[in-house]
Amino acid sequence: MRMQETGSQGAVLTIGVVAPCGGRLARLGAPLLGLAYALFDVAAHALATADDPEDPQAVAAAIGRTRLETMAGPLDWTAGPVPNVATVRLLGGQWKRGRRHPYELAVVANSRYPDLPREGGLEVLR
Incomplete structure (x- = not known):
């Protein structure tokens, strides 16, 4: 673009x-x-x-x-x-426990930016 x-x-x-x-x-x-x-x-x-x-x-x-x-x-x-x-257009992101790093940024809401896929839902971190 x-x-x-x-x-x-x-x-x-x-x-x-x-x-x-x-x-x-x-x-x-x-x-x-x-x-x-x-x-x-x-x-x-x-x-x-x-x-x-x-x-x-x-x-x-x-x-x-x-x-x-x-x-x-x-x-x-x-x-x-x-x-x-x-x-x-905003994304919703959440830091979640990751595979390569202790925490990784994941897309949890994408209704206004559907080109980027969701990587799960919003979760309570413990």
């Missing part, structure tokens, strides 16, 4: 930044880092599309018109749930 504003690719971020961590973090790292990385895509887009990038109100208006595909998935400030707010 190529990000609209910065032109970077999710695979590049995963391979170059997350993969060296290895294991599950390599697979889950792109969505985790995506939230922070998406800020740069949104900022670049807002400044590029604002009527006056030095006017805070013009930049705020540009953000309110923003619809982008980012590392965090699609972000759309025009769709709500209220004006000028975008929502992200």
Whole structure:
């Protein structure tokens, strides 16, 4: 996936930044880092599309018109749930006893991000 504003690719971020961590973090790292990385895509887009990038109100208006595909998935400030707010697809994760490490991060809820499979349900840790 190529990000609209910065032109970077999710695979590049995963391979170059997350993969060296290895294991599950390599697979889950792109969505985790995506939230922070998406800020740069949104900022670049807002400044590029604002009527006056030095006017805070013009930049705020540009953000309110923003619809982008980012590392965090699609972000759309025009769709709500209220004006000028975008929502992200979130996963539910839980640290569980692991096979390679004492605890490993497992996906336990994925209703908003079905591309990543669930790895079990939420459990009480003892």
